[in-house]
Amino acid sequence: MRQDQKVEDTAADGLAALLDAGPDAVVTLVAGGTRLAAHRAVLAARSPVFADTFRRFSLEATGGRVAVSGVEGPVLRQLLAYLYTLQAPRVPGTAQQLLAAADKFGLPGLRAQCEQQLAADLSVETAAATAVLAISNSYVSLRQATIDFIKAHSALVMATRGWSEAWRSHPNVMDELTSLLSKLTVETR
Incomplete structure (x- = not known):
């Protein structure tokens, strides 16, 4: 068998x-x-x-x-x-x-x-909310995917309403996200 x-x-x-x-x-x-x-x-x-x-x-x-x-x-x-x-x-x-x-x-x-x-x-419109979700709940693989996406589309993502809403409603999480984004930028140089 x-x-x-x-x-x-x-x-x-x-x-x-x-x-x-x-x-x-x-x-x-x-x-x-x-x-x-x-x-x-x-x-x-x-x-x-x-x-x-x-x-x-x-x-x-x-x-x-x-x-x-x-x-x-x-x-x-x-x-x-x-x-x-x-x-x-x-x-x-x-x-x-x-x-x-x-x-x-x-x-x-x-x-x-x-x-x-x-x-x-992930899309330009959903990236900020997904990053907040991933960071807030320690979803490691989703966090990494979201960071990679935001890095690849940073200007577009940061120009969305979702980005500004995420800053308004989750400033601590967005501080952490910004830190992670800048840390990755420094590491890749």
Whole structure:
């Protein structure tokens, strides 16, 4: 038997076991008006935060419902899709929210994929806001991609409304960004 066939068979067996897990295996995730059914085993296996939640709290007391705060319904749906597939959904305009959800639920793989999506989607208009996000949250690879982008397009980026808004609303972060930009400029000379 081929190695890739073994992996597929193992994954299929693991997922097939969920079919016979019984009614206690299913939970309902609730975020606002969104309600999504999911398997406890999948959530616990993929996310240390869900695993801890299931260990500490009795789902019987909540009727099998888990309230998910700080995550909007559409983002929860994407998060759940990731937990089952390990592929970050590409839904325009939601990578930042999905990145925050990845942090909240301890999903480094999703975090990396979201950082890659945000880096790939950088534009002159979004560079300042993305830099603030990356620096504020210590997203190292996104920070580096954003700095590289801003260096390559500095005059255009610094002429945007986003740049001036970032200075107005996040002066400390922008000070750090300026320091990083000038440090890189000095190092490359």
